[in-house]
Amino acid sequence: MFSPPESPPFLAAALRVQYHAAPLDALLADARLLAVFGFGATAPTTHADPRYLHVALPAQGHAPLECWYAEQAVRSGREDGIAWAEAGGLRFGALEIADDGDIERAAADGYARLQRWLAHSDHPHPLRIWNYLDAITAGDGDGERYRRFCVGRARGIGRALAPEELPAATAIGQPEPTGRFQLYWLSSVRPGTPLENPRQVQAWRYPRQYGPQPPGFARALLPASTPMPLLLSGTAAVVGHASRHAALLDAQLEEALANLDALIGIARLRRPQLPTRLGEGSRLKVYVRDADALAQVDALLQARLPQVPRIVLHGHVCRRELLVEIDGSHA
Numbered sequence: 001m002f003s004p005p006e007s008p009p010f011l012a013a014a015l016r017v018q019y020h021a022a023p024l025d026a027l028l029a030d031a032r033l034l035a036v037f038g039f040g041a042t043a044p045t046t047h048a049d050p051r052y053l054h055v056a057l058p059a060q061g062h063a064p065l066e067c068w069y070a071e072q073a074v075r076s077g078r079e080d081g082i083a084w085a086e087a088g089g090l091r092f093g094a095l096e097i098a099d100d101g102d103i104e105r106a107a108a109d110g111y112a113r114l115q116r117w118l119a120h121s122d123h124p125h126p127l128r129i130w131n132y133l134d135a136i137t138a139g140d141g142d143g144e145r146y147r148r149f150c151v152g153r154a155r156g157i158g159r160a161l162a163p164e165e166l167p168a169a170t171a172i173g174q175p176e177p178t179g180r181f182q183l184y185w186l187s188s189v190r191p192g193t194p195l196e197n198p199r200q201v202q203a204w205r206y207p208r209q210y211g212p213q214p215p216g217f218a219r220a221l222l223p224a225s226t227p228m229p230l231l232l233s234g235t236a237a238v239v240g241h242a243s244r245h246a247a248l249l250d251a252q253l254e255e256a257l258a259n260l261d262a263l264i265g266i267a268r269l270r271r272p273q274l275p276t277r278l279g280e281g282s283r284l285k286v287y288v289r290d291a292d293a294l295a296q297v298d299a300l301l302q303a304r305l306p307q308v309p310r311i312v313l314h315g316h317v318c319r320r321e322l323l324v325e326i327d328g329s330h331a
């Protein structure tokens, strides 16, 4: 007797983000580990496993490794200089482009490769993108490297993205030169919903004073699958389109947290089961401009949000007056 074939159970994509202080090889032994990130000088700089990525940004103290877990066994590899890993409808990818000083060209090359990769992939929807580049605020006026980066990114993508296609993103400067533009992402079989912050002008509508090409990112992205966390873009003390609280680190930190709160509020209109506030299901990466201020920011967050796991990094925000930026996830 034959029983009729059963249709496979529908498994909604799920991603768990955890910060672990375990040795890298022990973490890589888990078949459901989708990606793992090490930060700063104490983390391994390379590993044969394509799921490992080193980010050179120095960390406050001995930073844990950031781990992304899927619910199924992960397949991974390297193709055309792109490290990738996939499971359960999600795909991690990473590439690096040599940056000889022309960041516009490096960004255009990187994003053209990313676009081709996504176009030929069964995970074509970028949910979340990270950009780490050298000397982000070097240069003046429209020659500033972050502005050139925005021009190159748009050129590499090759077409204007519709608001409903925008990923959540981070763009942060390396405090010490690395000679490369580092680009990594999470993409999905299903598109998510980009979210905007009612306290902030949409970044893609920033006025001309911030450069010839407004940055193409959404303030957050809500993945289609309910077990996925809300993905929060790099968030600073920007209200409207203006930077607030120049030179006041603690006030900038509070404003950035107010922006994150607002995004959680917007996300909860669509997914009321998300926790109301940042808490034990949230993960934060905090980028601090001045090395001297890392311990202070770490202490402020310990006092303000003791239950939220965090990684505090030395990194330059893309406007000189901004002292701190926060990205992360919330579930």
Ligand code: 3EB
Binding pocket: 131, 169, 170, 171, 203, 215, 216, 217, 233, 234, 235, 236, 238, 318
């Ligand atoms: C801001 O609010 C801060 O260019 O991809 C944050 C997140 C920022 C992403 C990007 C820039 C980007 O404008 C800067």
